[in-house]
Amino acid sequence: MSLYPTRLSASSLLATGTRAFVLEKPEGFDFSPGQAVDLLLADASEGEALQDVRHAFSLVSAPHESHVVLATRMRDSAYKNRLAALPIGSSLQLDGPFGSALVPPAGQRPLVMIAGGIGITPFMSILRTAASQGWQRSLLLLYVNRCPQDAAFLDELQQLAEQLPAFRLIATMTRMDDADDSWGGPRGYLDEAAIRDFCAALQDPLYLLSGPPALVESMRDLLEDAGVDDDAIRSESFTGY
Ligand SMILES: Cc1cc2nc3c(=O)[nH]c(=O)nc-3n(C[C@H](O)[C@H](O)[C@H](O)COP(=O)(O)OP(=O)(O)OC[C@H]3O[C@@H](n4cnc5c(N)ncnc54)[C@H](O)[C@@H]3O)c2cc1C
Known part of the structure; x- marks a missing residue:
């Protein structure tokens, strides 16, 4: 370095x-x-x-x-x-x-990015690059937060989803009961069924996981339970959280 x-x-x-x-x-x-x-x-x-x-x-x-x-x-x-x-x-x-774990390999393989909270940071760089270069490959972001006020870059992500046809954003909120703001989108944690459902249309995607270690571990377990091969999962844990 x-x-x-x-x-x-x-x-x-x-x-x-x-x-x-x-x-x-x-x-x-x-x-x-x-x-x-x-x-x-x-x-x-x-x-x-x-x-x-x-x-x-x-x-x-x-x-x-x-x-x-x-x-x-x-x-x-x-x-x-x-x-x-x-x-x-x-x-x-x-x-x-x-770090190379989250760097998307060249090619058209679909990417499923899963971020918890501040784990969104590397995916912003990837999505901004995708928008500027007009990527055609399928990009799915599953973004988990407690409530919209906690979700960094949510407005920008919603704009990117409109601008980039190959990009689909699924933001889910886990603690709307305590939240001051409203949310019309999905609620609750991701589970095996939700992941299967969101990813069903994607052919052999590569899964990129980012966020606090506990979230990354639980997402990896979920993916493995859903039958995803270990080789198809790459992760970056934000040690220190
Ligand atoms: C590759 C990578 C990318 C990251 N990207 C981001 C990011 O984009 N945004 C973000 O907010 N955070 C990111 N982090 C985490 C960040 O580096 C800090 O650890 C985190 O922000 C907590 O810092 P703190 O000052 O709040 O806590 P601190 O008081 O510094 O740390 C809390 C506890 O964690 C321990 N700890 C701190 N760092 C490490 C470490 N590297 N390994 C093991 N134990 C450690 C400390 O000893 C302490 O016990 C990333 C981490 C890694 C490894």
């Missing part, structure tokens, strides 16, 4: 407790959709715990975009408190890119 200097260009709220961080794109920083980077806080000094100065984040932005965008759930950790307090223009470093 290589170290690239960058600066914070902007930060914005995406969903409840979830922020996007927009960074200058360093010269020569190339990556594939689905990859991740380590974001190093430049004021890191020796002796600090590594997890307080370096975190892995999947790239939200697509390779053709002018900036690098990352997104994260803001929590009360040393790293995130420091990240939240950074003034615009702060110097940072990117280490990467790395």
Whole structure:
């Protein structure tokens, strides 16, 4: 991996407790959709715990975009408190890119992307790339959140689904009872029957799973119970959640 200097260009709220961080794109920083980077806080000094100065984040932005965008759930950790307090223009470093599990292989094999919460990040890069390049392959995104307010990029995903004929979005909400907003789409967790049903029309899809480790594990179990071959499943667990 290589170290690239960058600066914070902007930060914005995406969903409840979830922020996007927009960074200058360093010269020569190339990556594939689905990859991740380590974001190093430049004021890191020796002796600090590594997890307080370096975190892995999947790239939200697509390779053709002018900036690098990352997104994260803001929590009360040393790293995130420091990240939240950074003034615009702060110097940072990117280490990467790395990871190949979620990088779509070339070709027309259908992709089924399954994201829990913040696990949506690598799929944004893939879908933005698909839209910009006019991909014809079938793309299905199963996106699980508690409620619409928690679901980062939901509006953009709905627009992408209108713009890209090969892309189908299924967003499901699991805790609408506590939610302030309304939702006309599916509710509840994904189960084996739902997965079979949503994927029935797809010929030999490749399944890409992303999110907190517990969600990724439960989705892998569900797929295996539904008879999906282990070779057809690739996953990235967001360790730390
Ligand atoms: C490939 C990859 C991509 C990721 N992409 C995203 C993303 O797009 N958005 C996002 O919000 N998060 C992403 N994560 C997770 C992210 O790196 C942080 O771990 C997470 O945001 C929690 O950070 P925190 O500051 O809230 O908690 P912390 O206080 O840093 O960590 C909570 C607990 O997890 C442990 N921990 C932290 N990191 C690791 C690790 N790498 N391995 C094992 N244990 C660990 C800590 O020791 C601590 O006990 C990704 C992780 C990986 C590996």
